[in-house]
Amino acid sequence: MELKVVKEEEFSGNEYFNVLVQGDCLEVMDKLPSEAYDMVFIDPPYFLQLPKGRKLKRWEVKTDVNGVEEEWDQFESFEDYDRFVQEVLKRIRRLMKETATLWVIGTYHNIHRWGKLLQDMGFWILNDVIWVKTNPMPNWLGVRFTNATETLIWAVKDKGVKKYTFNKEYAKKFGIGKVYENVWLLPICTGKERLKDEKGDKVHPTQKPVELLKRVILTSTKEGDLILDPMAGVGTTGFVANILGRNFTMIEKEEKYVEWTKVRFSKYNNLELFNGIGKDANLPKS
Amino acid sequence: MELKVVKEEEFSGNEYFNVLVQGDCLEVMDKLPSEAYDMVFIDPPYFLQLPKGRKLKRWEVKTDVNGVEEEWDQFESFEDYDRFVQEVLKRIRRLMKETATLWVIGTYHNIHRWGKLLQDMGFWILNDVIWVKTNPMPNWLGVRFTNATETLIWAVKDKGVKKYTFNKEYAKKFGIGKVYENVWLLPICTGKERLKDEKGDKVHPTQKPVELLKRVILTSTKEGDLILDPMAGVGTTGFVANILGRNFTMIEKEEKYVEWTKVRFSKYNNLELFNGIGKDANLPKS
């Protein structure tokens, strides 16, 4: 597929199928039509609140390693972050079809803020889904538990919504146990799938695994559905949606990520990077 | 051990070691001394938002700002619940030693409210710990994921706190993997351990497993430490603390639960119900 890329200024809001809009997510969402989307996936900045100016250096100092301290994760305070969350959710409410569902992924640093605020706005949580990482970064100094999980919140717009899509046959396949439990066991994004620039540095600090989006999309959408990702990063959501026969709108501010998303859609062989649809490649043994 | 039980009206606040106070948790906490506790465990009402009315809810806080009939019950209920959370946390802040830690357990229905509000009040989250239930209640209708997890938030009073207790040797033993991951795999409370009344009905709807409290206490306290449980239910926290050589203060409003806690401390053989300290009895195979 040829990925259409449009800059915010040139985006009318009319041609929103399988497009990546480069621009501010709030501004772009304001151009999109009401109740158009079947599913929304949000992978927001995690608001890690690391010490200012501190690079997340791996030891054996590499030359200016850029860590997680990216510009897009700079919020002054909880209030700033919360305001951003509310502005995003307000717009997403309008864009969701009546039966659409919303996913938000985060860690303990930020997920409770999204969870409470979306409840406050009337969204109705269906589940949380726990992503258990099979290869987490250990807590070096042994002062806390090793943080091996991320939390996904899955919600509908309102308490009364019943007709949303849930494909339990896929949920059964992905979850541990036999009754589609809300626990997914899979590794973080590494290897060939992980985008690296010419210097060999990772392109995006938090590229989500293809397998994760595959599970999200297959359990909560139908073929032909339209998916919104307002903070697309290097475009994993659209990349997987495309392969699975879903449509998408992606929004991303950073030009660098937009460029790499283009590369991903054109240069690379989709199926190669997908690690095998239908198979469980790139999953932990057994 | 003989469990001391005191009614709120007769509780001076002086003799708070290894006592169960029957009364309102806010009122009782106001009588306790500042910075006395090494660890606090909260297992709050989960705010399932079932059809309302009928019984007086345990989390409702008396307020003189009544009189305004809110059109949106749900929002009004969240406000009530949040006010309760804040009142609890305010008191717990005062009761915690500088180096103390706080645990809160909940599901997606309520945990995000506790998480955001405690962050707002300056508590600093160290981890979330995911309890994965090996025997969850399946979602029979197949309309969502089977909810097989509960989330525990583990926090200190302030960002700067460093000297809290974390026994990584125990954490390593309890967590999956080898680097004390934040994932605990254990069954819900059933069998001999589960308290049943003369009619065979369960005494408490959400009795916590002894094994869960064992893990909480062994990873985050030292022998001789003082633990507070302001919503004690049938007293699992004090029961386990006692066996493990920790001291406790428990608070519980419901007379029925207080009576059963007494039974638990006297009639039953503690060690029998404990399922073997140091061993991993009642755990899933391998």
Add this chain to the structure above:
DNA sequence: GTGTAGTTTGAATCCTACG
């Protein structure tokens, strides 16, 4: 090509010394 040993690295509210 294949098997094996050694190397690299991952969204982290990590510690301590010093000016």
Add this chain to the structure above:
DNA sequence: GCGTAGGATTCAAACTACA
């Protein structure tokens, strides 16, 4: 006191080098 820079510790999985 605070801000900043230099420092040490792990496991799983993927990658690299080489026989």
